[in-house]
Amino acid sequence: xxxxxRCILHIEQINQMEYNMVMYSATPFAAAAIxxxxxxxxxxxxxxxxxxxxxxxxxPIIGHMHLVLASGPxxxxxxxxxxxxxxxxxxxxxxxxxxVVSSLSAAEECLTKNDIVFANRPTNVFxxxxxxxxxxxxxxxxxxxxxxDLRRFSTAELFSTARTSxxxxxxxxxMEAMVAGLLNSSAPVDGDGYRRVNLMMLLREVVSNMxxxxxxxxxxxxxxxxxxxxxxxKFDALMAEGIELxxxxxxxxxxxxxxxxxxxxFKKRIEWxxxxxxxxxxxxxxxxxxxxxxxSNQDKEEKRxxxxxxxILLQQKDPKFYTDTIIKGTMLIFIIGGTDPPASMMEWQLxxxxxxxxxxxxxxxxxxxHVGHDRLIxxxxxxxxxxxxxxxxxxxxxxxxxxxxxxxxxxxDCTVAGYDVPRGTMLLVHAHALQRNPSLWEDPxxxxxxxxxxxxxxxxxLKFLPFGYxxxxxxxxxxxxxxxxxxxxxxxxxxxxxxxxEVVDMTEADSMNLKRAVTLEAYYKPRHVMMPTLSQFFx
Numbered sequence: 001x002x003x004x005x006r007c008i009l010h011i012e013q014i015n016q017m018e019y020n021m022v023m024y025s026a027t028p029f030a031a032a033a034i035x036x037x038x039x040x041x042x043x044x045x046x047x048x049x050x051x052x053x054x055x056x057x058x059x060p061i062i063g064h065m066h067l068v069l070a071s072g073p074x075x076x077x078x079x080x081x082x083x084x085x086x087x088x089x090x091x092x093x094x095x096x097x098x099x100v101v102s103s104l105s106a107a108e109e110c111l112t113k114n115d116i117v118f119a120n121r122p123t124n125v126f127x128x129x130x131x132x133x134x135x136x137x138x139x140x141x142x143x144x145x146x147x148x149d150l151r152r153f154s155t156a157e158l159f160s161t162a163r164t165s166x167x168x169x170x171x172x173x174x175m176e177a178m179v180a181g182l183l184n185s186s187a188p189v190d191g192d193g194y195r196r197v198n199l200m201m202l203l204r205e206v207v208s209n210m211x212x213x214x215x216x217x218x219x220x221x222x223x224x225x226x227x228x229x230x231x232x233x234k235f236d237a238l239m240a241e242g243i244e245l246x247x248x249x250x251x252x253x254x255x256x257x258x259x260x261x262x263x264x265x266f267k268k269r270i271e272w273x274x275x276x277x278x279x280x281x282x283x284x285x286x287x288x289x290x291x292x293x294x295x296s297n298q299d300k301e302e303k304r305x306x307x308x309x310x311x312i313l314l315q316q317k318d319p320k321f322y323t324d325t326i327i328k329g330t331m332l333i334f335i336i337g338g339t340d341p342p343a344s345m346m347e348w349q350l351x352x353x354x355x356x357x358x359x360x361x362x363x364x365x366x367x368x369x370h371v372g373h374d375r376l377i378x379x380x381x382x383x384x385x386x387x388x389x390x391x392x393x394x395x396x397x398x399x400x401x402x403x404x405x406x407x408x409x410x411x412x413d414c415t416v417a418g419y420d421v422p423r424g425t426m427l428l429v430h431a432h433a434l435q436r437n438p439s440l441w442e443d444p445x446x447x448x449x450x451x452x453x454x455x456x457x458x459x460x461x462l463k464f465l466p467f468g469y470x471x472x473x474x475x476x477x478x479x480x481x482x483x484x485x486x487x488x489x490x491x492x493x494x495x496x497x498x499x500x501x502e503v504v505d506m507t508e509a510d511s512m513n514l515k516r517a518v519t520l521e522a523y524y525k526p527r528h529v530m531m532p533t534l535s536q537f538f539x
Contacts, residue, residue, distance in 0.1 A: 004251075046242045051492065052099060052419040055081050058519040062091030073510055075403035075432045080435060088417045090425075094254025096122075099421055102430035105178060106417045110408070110427055114416065116407040119143035119471045122426050125253050130274040131246050131336075134331040139337070143471070149321060150330075151475070157310055158330070159475045165480060166305075168296065170380035171214045171483065175376055175490045176284065178206045181222060182495065182535040185528060194526040199350055200519035206487060208236075211338040215331060216284055217306045224449040238280065241273050242336050244401045282326040288312055307334070341401040342480055344513065345466075347520050348393055348399040349488055351504045352447050354497060354522060359449060365390050366487045367493045375531050382482055385489060390452035392484050396448060396466035403432035403514045405468050431465040432514070494534060495524045 038134040060063050068077055078100050081089060087103035101107050104368065110118050120143045121128070123135075127415070132140035138154050141147040157163065182202070187195040205221040211218050214233075220232030288308045305313075311330065315322035369376050370384040384391075408427040438445040440463050442451070467474040474480075491497075500521050508516040526534050 011476040048419045052088050053086055054090045055085055057094055063094055065093055075207055078430060079433050096254060096426055098426045098428060100428045100533050102433035105460055106430050108417050108419050113415045115470050117410050117412050118416045118427050120409045120411045122407050122409045130270045131242060133325050136325055137333050138330040139333055154475045158307055161477055161478060164479045167214045171210055171486055172378055174206055175486060176211045179494050183534060183537050184539045195524035196521060196523055198519055200347045201345050207343045208339050211335060215307045215334055238277055239336060239339060243340050245270050245273060279332050285327060340517055341485055344515050345401050346484055346488055347516055349395040351397050351520050354499050355504045356447055363391060363492050367489055374533055377486060378495055382485045385485055388485055388489050394447060394449045397435045397464060399514050400431050400466045401513055405429040405431050405465060434463060493532050494527060498523045
């Protein structure tokens with residue numbers, strides 16, 4: 001969930017085409033109007049304000065967009081700026097003023113001292129309006145009564161420890177399905193008994209099924225007889241498109257004059273996805289509501305209730321708040337935000353384990369000690385697997401799904417590090433820089449899970465931000481950590497792995513979220529010591 005609508009600039013191919021068209025086809029009138037507005041805004045600024053240091057070489061109209069788009073992932077570009085111009089700096093991206101902070105003290109000022117001021121999300125974001133039911137989801141809603149009600153509902157009903165535990169049977173069933181799928185794969189077997197698998201595809205399928213099962217009680221992916229194949233294809237296509245669009249902000253968000261020039265590719269694309277998603281989600285909601293009218297389904301066990309069951313029951317008690325729009329928006333962020341980020345995080349975790357076989361063996365030894373060979377890992381085992389938990393924390397430190405926290409926006413003038421920050425400034429907290437800061441972490445670029453035995457309290461500080469911090473922190477942290485321990489632990493428990501090359505390439509993709517440039521593949525075979533337990537899953 002944490003990665004949905006990361007409101008930072010990243011213009012993909014379609015938006016780059018828009019950018020070129022603006023530069024070469026804008027009329028003199030439009031250009032003059034934009035310049036005039038900018039001059040007016042500049043003139044209205046107080047000359048006495050002590051603004052944060054600005055990155056040089058801003059251009060008229062577009063500001064620093066040409067520098068941000070120059071090359072590589074955005075978090076690396078901003079890290080270079082911070083290293084050169086200081087840990088607190090400002091950028092101008094089109095009409096938007098952006099504050100970037102990469103020091104612990106500045107992050108603390110923003111997210112503790114000024115937490116209410118920075119509790120808002122950026123407004124007037126085109127993709128936010130269309131992929132968040134007009135800013136009515138927990139991620140996109142402005143700070144206020146609606147957001148507080150959504151937060152209370154999410155933490156108490158959807159992501160609470162009790163609800164997560166009640167849904168443990170779904171995670172365990174999906175672990176069995178994952179193991180069975182690998183054991184019965186049609187991939188060729190080499191002389192040593194190894195098969196090849198695309199681990200990212202596997203992880204995405206497992207996580208998608210897990211989240212749709214928890215949400216609506218359906219499996220959409222894989223070869224099982226319980227899979228809704230046709231629905232799954234449509235769902236998968238919409239999810240892929242929705243994730244791409246949520247991670248790509250239209251040029252019109254930064255240069256409103258674009259809409260005057262008739263450049264509508266992004267607009268049409270996102271409106272189509274928005275409409276199709278709404279149709280699918282409404283169908284699912286109506287189907288579940290119909291089941292609730294059937295008396296035979298009214299006495300469903302509490303532990304067997306899906307999250308949609310819970311929301312429909314709440315709607316019956318308080319229809320004024322739990323409208324169809326609120327429910328569909330919650331479903332949307334749960335599915336999109338709950339699928340790609342966890343799968344990507346686990347892909348990095350497995351990449352690190354493959355590159356560090358000594359750590360992989362320690363994880364396996366811990367599992368063998370606390371779980372044994374007679375059964376698969378279950379939710380109840382997770383608290384015992386401290387070394388594996390530390391591996392996951394260390395991976396999240398090195399490769400957080402969101403290297404920049406989801407953007408905040410100031411609702412009033414404030415000060416940060418002694419600088420004046422005007423109202424309406426977008427805030428980007430550089431989590432990746434904080435989590436690799438040599439003044440905060442010993443040997444910060446090395447993979448050392450053991451460090452967490454001594455500094456576990458850092459998991460709750462601003463030095464470690466994989467799920468955000470403060471009021472807008474991701475409420476699904478507990479569920480996400482449990483899921484990752486269960487999936488990675490099950491793979492390590494049941495299978496031997498080896499690399500497909502001498503070393504796993506750790507190159508990052510040019511993406512807003514921190515993803516691998518090439519999806520992870522590996523060779524695997526069942527562990528001999530686990531065969532008596534695994535034999536039940538062979539077809």
